Amino acid sequence: MSRTDILEDIKKAEADAKVKVEKAEADKKLAIADARRASVQKIQDAEAQARSNYETSIAKEKEALAAKREALLANGKSEADKIDEDIDAKLQKVKDYLNEEFVRTLDVSS
Incomplete structure (x- = not known):
């Protein structure tokens, strides 16, 4: 190989x-x-x-809180109904007592 061929091979490489x-x-x-x-x-x-995941967790917690709220409301309504029944019973006793006292007062004065 000549020098030019070697240089051309080097340039090509x-x-x-x-x-x-x-x-x-x-x-x-x-x-x-x-x-x-x-x-x-x-x-x-x-x-x-x-x-x-955040939205799922929030939705799950909202459902749990709603269920707890409903349970508390139901419990509160139950207690309120019981109190109403107790009031009605006591109110009738008070009416009976006042009526007896009124009648007794009338009997005493007559």
């Missing part, structure tokens, strides 16, 4: 190496861009999952 380096750089940039997109997607998916 350098050109091939340059093309390979440029392709590797482009592949690297593409891989980095893909990785960034994938990481952004994972973050968005995690945020969506967290929001979903």
